Amino acid sequence: MKVEGRNAVEELVKSGKAIDKVLVQDGLRDAQSRAVINLIKQEKVKIQFADKSALDRVSVTGRHQGFVAFTEEYEYCEIEDILNDCCGDDIILVLDGIVDPHNLGSIIRVSECAGVKGIIIGKNRSAGVTENVIRISEGSANHVKIAKVTNINSAIDTLKENGFWAYALEVGGQDIYKTNLKGKTVIVVGGEDTGVSKLTKQKCDVVVEIPLAGKVNSLNASVACGVAVFEAVRQRRC
Numbered sequence: 001m002k003v004e005g006r007n008a009v010e011e012l013v014k015s016g017k018a019i020d021k022v023l024v025q026d027g028l029r030d031a032q033s034r035a036v037i038n039l040i041k042q043e044k045v046k047i048q049f050a051d052k053s054a055l056d057r058v059s060v061t062g063r064h065q066g067f068v069a070f071t072e073e074y075e076y077c078e079i080e081d082i083l084n085d086c087c088g089d090d091i092i093l094v095l096d097g098i099v100d101p102h103n104l105g106s107i108i109r110v111s112e113c114a115g116v117k118g119i120i121i122g123k124n125r126s127a128g129v130t131e132n133v134i135r136i137s138e139g140s141a142n143h144v145k146i147a148k149v150t151n152i153n154s155a156i157d158t159l160k161e162n163g164f165w166a167y168a169l170e171v172g173g174q175d176i177y178k179t180n181l182k183g184k185t186v187i188v189v190g191g192e193d194t195g196v197s198k199l200t201k202q203k204c205d206v207v208v209e210i211p212l213a214g215k216v217n218s219l220n221a222s223v224a225c226g227v228a229v230f231e232a233v234r235q236r237r238c
Helices: 006-015 031-042 052-058 079-085 101-114 131-136 152-161 198-203 221-237
Strands: 002-004 019-025 047-050 067-071 091-096 118-122 146-149 165-175 185-190 206-209
Touching (some): 002 006, 002 131, 006 019, 006 031, 006 067, 079 118, 079 146, 079 152, 091 101, 091 152, 101 118, 118 152, 146 152, 152 165, 152 198, 165 198, 165 221, 185 198, 185 221
Parallel strands (some): 091 118
Antiparallel strands (some): 002 067, 019 067
16 A cells, blocks of 8 residues: 555654555655654654655655655454443444545544544445545544444444444434533444435434534535534533
8 A cells, every 4th residue: 555645654654554665755855844754764664765756656646745655555443443442431433335535534534633432434335445545634544443344233233232322413313512422422424425324323322413504405524524523522521
């Protein structure tokens, strides 16, 4: 797998994951780039300098910013790994049919910033963690546990058996700002066009919605996810 972009490569190096080498563009002089180069050297990761055309040839995204790291394929965890990391009023995300890599990358970034303990995605009808998703997440994918499961509904059952309360984020539910999101919380976010599936919604304990005041009746999935997650975080600080 190739990880591209200055921030994504920096977070990959910080994560301690195995890296074959980092290809760095010759002549980078800005302070941020020099800091990343120094970090790579400090962590004793193999570094190879090359001209921009060489990085352009190996780049998948075309947005390498002078850094391309070669590493192992992304390693998903198990639900048990996420549960073992939980220690209290934690938040876990379940993504039901998020197929847009940009949305997945943005959701991962939001989750890392909010301290979400883990993300669960399906093996089918779902975007996976690719080079592009890692770049969009600004490297956050290297710091968040992500499990890929065969059956989303079975995963929700497992979480509920472990004391979590599941909230489906969907139009027509109760006002999220008037809903108690404290405790062990699972937030289920549906696909961009399909929303949370009927059976998955039935598995959830509560359906919540974000009240909208404008003329457009929906939010982008990653934006809606961010609003919901940080509302749960806000309530924990009250």
